[in-house]
Amino acid sequence: MDNRRNEPNLKLINMEQVEVEKIDWLIYPFIPFGKVTIVQGDPGEGKTTMVLQIIAKLTKGESVLSGSDEPILEGKTMALDPVNVIYQTAEDGLGDTIKPRLLAAGADCSRVMVIDDNDQALTMMDVRLEEAIIQTKARLVVLDPIQGFLGADVDMHRANEIRPLMKRVAILAEKYHCAIILIGHMNKNSNGKSSYRGLGSIDFQAAARSVLIVGRIKDEPEIRVVCHVKSSLAPEGKSIAFRLDKDKGFEWIGEYDISADDLLSGDNRGQKIHAAKEFLKEILVSGSMAQTKVAEEAESRGIKKKTLWNAKKELEIDSVKIGSQWFWMLPE
Structure with a gap:
């Protein structure tokens, strides 16, 4: 066969x-x-x-x-x-x-x-x-x-x-x-x-x-x-x-x-966003600041742009345009 x-x-x-x-x-x-x-x-x-x-x-x-x-x-x-x-x-x-x-x-x-x-x-x-x-x-x-x-x-x-x-x-x-x-x-x-x-x-x-x-x-x-x-x-x-x-x-x-x-x-869950939120509370506690200045300071502290924006949304930070610049401020 x-x-x-x-x-x-x-x-x-x-x-x-x-x-x-x-x-x-x-x-x-x-x-x-x-x-x-x-x-x-x-x-x-x-x-x-x-x-x-x-x-x-x-x-x-x-x-x-x-x-x-x-x-x-x-x-x-x-x-x-x-x-x-x-x-x-x-x-x-x-x-x-x-x-x-x-x-x-x-x-x-x-x-x-x-x-x-x-x-x-x-x-x-x-x-x-x-x-x-x-x-x-x-x-x-x-x-x-x-x-x-x-x-x-x-x-x-x-x-x-x-x-x-x-x-x-x-x-x-x-x-x-x-x-x-x-x-x-x-x-x-x-x-x-x-x-x-x-x-x-x-x-x-x-x-x-x-x-x-x-x-x-x-x-x-x-x-x-x-x-x-x-x-x-x-x-x-x-x-x-x-x-x-x-x-x-x-x-x-x-x-x-x-x-x-x-x-x-569970490692590092929320730690980066938490650090970015604390940074924003600290830098804006005295009043508004130009967005470019906030971004520069965040970068110097090792906070990435997207993490910064995520923190901004979480804190419901206000953005106001004055002249040609945007300013960030903590909500009232």
Whole structure:
């Protein structure tokens, strides 16, 4: 018997014949179109709220990172035409949680689609996922959380069971040029590096082209930070903060000077922003000062520009233009 009949035929790809493809971005360098992005963090840290804010902007054709008087990502984010989004949740109710959040974020809910899986649970291998992308022409697909869409028989800690699932969603993202975001929880290993705190097999992170971690600042509970811990297609982006306030709601703040490992381990949480706030209280206690002078003094003390602006926002420092100069002063 000739066993060679069952062996695959050799096919070679000559790199000379491969065309270079340009990467398009939903948000550069955090979320690419045509690829898989993972957003992970501990429960209650604002992952879903942040993603729903992104969805709301996309459905209105508005710039995703907006809402600050200081550029959040200078020249790196832009408005698109309004797009359709598929959002699947295995944890929150559509009517009592998801839609109220979308409405609060200003979303056009007619552009947000959900696959009805009441009769049969949806999985990452489900043919309905591809059918929905084709039918809606969605530019963004969100599965929240990852664990809810693996399938009952899949062990999330086994690489050989996770790889085909991740390959499947990666193929869908590339085939239909949509961004796919998988939202995941973190494990309890507080001493581990950020790249090893995602639940389940490391193959989740290995297969994703971009991985973001969301965490809260210990001494500033309303401040949450998004840290870029993996970027296969561009340089890693700087950490970005947003505020979740029970009265004011969601607001992007801007770049934030903290690493993912510091954010998750508790080391230096809020120390840099705290030092910048104390500096501003000290230098402005006697009255207003020119913004240029404040910036020069801050730089001499090793306080970065973005950290200074974050502290300004937190203290709600007033800016007044006198003549050709801006002056900062503490609020009354």
